[in-house]
Amino acid sequence: DLSNVTNLNFVKSLEVLYVSSDSTARRTSKFEDVFPGSYGTSYDQLSMLNGQFLHQNDFQGQNMQIAIFDAGFKNANNLDVFSSLINNNQILGTWDFVAHESSVYEDHSHGTSVLSFMAAEQEGEMIGTAPKADYWLFRTEDGSMENLIEEYNWLIAAELADSLGVDVINSSLGYTEFDLPEQNHTY
Numbered sequence: 001d002l003s004n005v006t007n008l009n010f011v012k013s014l015e016v017l018y019v020s021s022d023s024t025a026r027r028t029s030k031f032e033d034v035f036p037g038s039y040g041t042s043y044d045q046l047s048m049l050n051g052q053f054l055h056q057n058d059f060q061g062q063n064m065q066i067a068i069f070d071a072g073f074k075n076a077n078n079l080d081v082f083s084s085l086i087n088n089n090q091i092l093g094t095w096d097f098v099a100h101e102s103s104v105y106e107d108h109s110h111g112t113s114v115l116s117f118m119a120a121e122q123e124g125e126m127i128g129t130a131p132k133a134d135y136w137l138f139r140t141e142d143g144s145m146e147n148l149i150e151e152y153n154w155l156i157a158a159e160l161a162d163s164l165g166v167d168v169i170n171s172s173l174g175y176t177e178f179d180l181p182e183q184n185h186t187y
Contacts, residue, residue, distance in 0.1 A: 066135050069138050074106060076137070097139060111139070136166060
């Protein structure tokens with residue numbers, strides 16, 4: 001109820017820009033007209049970026065290599081939403097820069113979530129922005145700590161990605177505060 005919002009002491013004013021009793025139905029209908037099929041839980045994310053327009057014009061990441069730097073991709077190799085990614089050999093390689101091994105599927109799940117936004121492809125459940133791209137999955141982050149070595153892991157992964165011909169690096173990592181305060185960065 002908008003009256004509850006206007007009664008808050010920190011709200012100066014309120015301006016209603018649009019009201020519709022069936023905005024969800026109209027939004028879904030418009031989206032489905034542009035690109036048939038169901039995006040499931042990825043609907044809002046994809047339509048916010050106008051990804052349905054790209055998909056309609058057959059831009060789904062084909063001929064692109066994307067490297068994802070994260071804290072791990074727990075169970076990504078076993079989830080149905082990534083079946084086409086696995087079956088079509090779209091994961092070109094993996095490397096764990098923290099443990100110095102090739103397996104990235106037993107650690108943190110944040111990378112799995114990030115991968116799903118781009119690579120998921122399961123009609124009616126979730127379709128990512130670039131389900132036809134090829135992926136490199138790199139674990140550069142140790143989710144249990146914050147140390148400067150993680151910045152070096154990131155740098156080495158970036159150098160490797162560049163040497164592999166990667167087109168895009170996705171990294172939802174940032175470093176300002178560490179376990180040892182004397183290593184902290186300032187803005």
